[in-house]
Amino acid sequence: MENYDTIILGGGLAGLSLSIQLAQAGRKILLLEKNKYPFHRVCGEYISMESWDFLERLGLPLNEMDLPRITRLKVTSLAGREVNCRLNPGGFGISRYTLDDKLASIASASGVDIRDENRAEEVLPETDSWTVETKEARFSARVVAGCFGKRSNLDKKLNRSFELKVRSPSENWVGVKYHLNSSGITSAVLSGLPPENTIELHNFDNGYCGISKVEDSKYCLCYLTKAVNLRRSNGNIQLMEEKILSENSFLKKYFSDRTNFLFDAPVTISQITFDNKLPVENNILMVGDAAGMIAPLCGNGMSMALHSSAIAFPIINRFLDGTLSRSDMEREYTLAWRDNFKGRLQRGRFLQPLLVKSRLTNFTIPLLRTFPFFMNPLIKSTHGKPF
Numbered sequence: 324m325e326n327y328d329t330i331i332l333g334g335g336l337a338g339l340s341l342s343i344q345l346a347q348a349g350r351k352i353l354l355l356e357k358n359k360y361p362f363h364r365v366c367g368e369y370i371s372m373e374s375w376d377f378l379e380r381l382g383l384p385l386n387e388m389d390l391p392r393i394t395r396l397k398v399t400s401l402a403g404r405e406v407n408c409r410l411n412p413g414g415f416g417i418s419r420y421t422l423d424d425k426l427a428s429i430a431s432a433s434g435v436d437i438r439d440e441n442r443a444e445e446v447l448p449e450t451d452s453w454t455v456e457t458k459e460a461r462f463s464a465r466v467v468a469g470c471f472g473k474r475s476n477l478d479k480k481l482n483r484s485f486e487l488k489v490r491s492p493s494e495n496w497v498g499v500k501y502h503l504n505s506s507g508i509t510s511a512v513l514s515g516l517p518p519e520n521t522i523e524l525h526n527f528d529n530g531y532c533g534i535s536k537v538e539d540s541k542y543c544l545c546y547l548t549k550a551v552n553l554r555r556s557n558g559n560i561q562l563m564e565e566k567i568l569s570e571n572s573f574l575k576k577y578f579s580d581r582t583n584f585l586f587d588a589p590v591t592i593s594q595i596t597f598d599n600k601l602p603v604e605n606n607i608l609m610v611g612d613a614a615g616m617i618a619p620l621c622g623n624g625m626s627m628a629l630h631s632s633a634i635a636f637p638i639i640n641r642f643l644d645g646t647l648s649r650s651d652m653e654r655e656y657t658l659a660w661r662d663n664f665k666g667r668l669q670r671g672r673f674l675q676p677l678l679v680k681s682r683l684t685n686f687t688i689p690l691l692r693t694f695p696f697f698m699n700p701l702i703k704s705t706h707g708k709p710f
Contacts, residue, residue: 327353327436328643330455330464332443332477335364335419336625337611338470339426341632341639343381346433348640353462354435355455357442361424365498365592366625367533368543369393369522371414373709374626377633382429383422391416391536395521396702398691399573400684401528406691408698410522416537418502443477448606451649466639469609470632473498473595473616481605485598495550496595499560502585503577506540515576516542524678527568528552531678534577541585544577549679550593560589597672602660603653610635615664617671623706627664630710634659663707670704 329345331338334356342354379385394413399405431437438457445456446467453467471477478486505516517523522535530548537543546568556563569575595616602614611628635656642652677687691698 324454324461324463325353327351327462327464329353329466329468329639330355330453330462331468331470332446332455333469333471333475333611333613334358334360334427334437334439335423335470335472335611335628336426337472337613337628337632338468339423339430340377340381340629341468341470341610341635342430342435342437343426343433344632344636345639346430346435348636350640350643352435353464354430354437355441355443355457356437356439359440360427360437361420363500363502363586363590364419364423365500365545365590366419366543367535367545368418368537368625369414369416369533369535370625371623371706372412373707374629375415376709377629381426382433383425385415388417388538390538391519393520393522393535395518396698397517397521397523398678398684398688399523399525399571400688401526401571401681402685403572404685404688404692405573406688406695406698408691408695408702410702411699414522416519416522416535416543418537418541418543421538443471446477446481446605446607465643467607468635468639469604469607469613470611471613473592473612475613481607483600483604485596485600488598494596495593496597497548497550497553498545498592498595499548500543500545500590502537503534503542503544504540504583504585505536505542523573525571525573526678526681526684527571527574528681529679530568532568532571532574547595560591597675599668602657606649606653608635608639608653608656614660615668617664617668623667623671626707627667630663630707631660633710634663667704667707674701 328350329352331342331354334354342352346352394410396410397407441457443455447454452463452465455462519536525532529552532546534544552567564578569578600615602609610631617624638656641647
């Protein structure tokens with residue numbers, strides 16, 4: 324059995340960024356990721372500018388990557404209404420395929436032992452350490468960090484509190500993502516794609532869809548829908564897009580002609596919930612979406628994952644130095660996490676119905692057009708400061 328200072332379960336943004344910080348501080352780190360890098364994830368692929376400096380400190384040369392800067396927001400409703408506003412400070416677009424792969428390379432170069440195509444099957448507490456089992460090996464560490472994203476097999480095995488809740492099918496969500504190609508198109512706008520400085524959010528019955536530019540000539544089209552829409556479409560995603568999403572005329576133009584779709588099939592994730600989670604459970608520090616998932620319309624899930632790793636790193640490092648007890652480590656992380664994110668998650672849950680419930684969206688858009696000064700405070704309330 325191999326021994327490490329910290330084992331990180333999950334190699335998304337939270338896991339990769341935490342592993343880089345700890346490895347660069349001289350710690351022996353194991354990162355377990357069930358998929359093989361590089362790969363696509365369901366994600367809106369918009370990152371707010373609050374994360375820019377942090378990513379550069381990790382070693383990602385964002386200034387050299389010619390990424391689209393997103394400074395405008397457009398929101399539409401089923402009734403064909405729309406509202407536009409400036410995003411301040413805005414964000415940038417980059418695919419998870421590229422971002423995760425580059426961070427994995429930085430992690431590996433920093434000394435992280437990355438085992439992709441390895442999923443943790445069991446996490447077992449010992450006296451003052453943990454044993455983590457995969458199908459092929461066993462590992463031990465003084466700290467385990469749960470960075471396994473929106474949903475994992477470990478949530479049930481660890482009997483996490485939100486998993487014990489009895490939930491109706493209407494409370495579950497499905498996420499779907501495509502990439503669209505604008506290469507060879509003289510004007511992305513003429514093709515129906517938004518300008519590269521704009522992110523669009525389009526309402527449909529029981530869901531909403533975002534589209535914005537990422538690197539090269541690609542656009543990310545990602546939507547969140549209540550599972551009931553898929554059930555009404557006999558489990559057929561394309562039928563759901565043609566019958567339900569396309570009721571919004573802004574979305575119809577994307578799904579009526581798929582010649583510029585780059586995936587043979589969409590990337591999907593199911594059984595997403597926005598229930599309250601705990602940042603520490605079973606003495607495991609939960610980081611990123613594993614600790615709490617903000618409504619995607621806020622465009623800030625990736626920044627929260629990165630920021631939560633920045634919060635966890637010094638606390639874990641002090642524990643490994645012996646200057647912090649385990650109970651103090653867990654308490655400090657819980658307090659810091661709640662101080663930074665609890666209010667943003669609550670505001671995200673409050674704002675999400677504005678884009679999910681069509682009647683509410685139809686009502687809200689004219690109101691925001693009449694009183695545009697409300698938009699910036701709403702957006703700002705779901706964002707944090709640079710870290």
